[in-house]
Amino acid sequence: MPTYGKRLRGLSIITLTTLVAALALVFFYAPLDANQGFIQKIFYIHVPLAIVSLCGFVFGGILAVMHLRTGDRRYDMRAYVAIHMALIFGVGGLITGSIWAKASWGHWWVWNEPTLVSYLIVLLMYATYMPFRFSIEDPERQSRYASVFAIVAGAFVPLNFLAVRLAQQYVHPRVLTLAGGNLPGPMALTFYLSLLGVALLYVTLWKYEMAAKNARIQMRALRRRLLGDDDIRPPQRTAAPSL
């Protein structure tokens, strides 16, 4: 059994330090945006949350590929946790984006904006991942079908991103471009540190979740060895993978 709690304390400290440093830069270093003023500060949390959540979905897809290739159910567990965490970050990105939209555009949501709607579609698609898993009772089939879902959905994420980029009509700002980005130095530094902080937070929480699940599985196995298979009630039907 792997141990996911290894180096977790150090990682947690690095994550916390990076996030605090990023917040300090956001409020006391990065200049105010010429157009939006103070409202633009939301950018430093909204965009990293959105980027990290999308990367988390792709990460889940890669782990699902590993699961199907190797047949090792631990990869299914890792993919499940990766998608679970990405969904949480995605909801955070959606809410912060909505707040920014209200402050900037005067509306909580704009339905004819491709960036917003496509992101919502991705989130809704992944929101079906847990009920989908729950609907399949057999653990073996559950893990295989869920991996196929994670791969297809994970491939959809970059395609969706590209499609939105190619769209002509949008009001959502384009900050990061292939030409090198439109951010001035202090803003870029603050943004990249925020992105690093949120990415580290994702990795830390992923490891926490994996460590907790791993400990629970090990304890169940220990209990089975101690009391025998007959004395342990079979686990309730769940969306979470079981090893």
Add this chain to the structure above:
Amino acid sequence: MTVLGVAPALPLHAAGKYVAGAYVVFVLVILIYVAIMAIRLGRMERALVELNRDLAQRDAVADPEPGPDGGREPAQLSTARDSSL
């Protein structure tokens, strides 16, 4: 404190509530997650206590110490089951 003293005042009057709202959402998401993890940890801790107790009882059954009357009733293993594990 010196750094904060020379830092420019934040223009909170107009957009402050929106910016605060966005960052509060971020902190809340993390706090809710930590709270859920704490509940799970508590549940696991209770299960561990139960497991230790079962183990001690099993050891007592396997290796009974003779009492003053020459023996004692074997202890029963706990039948409490935790389906959350």
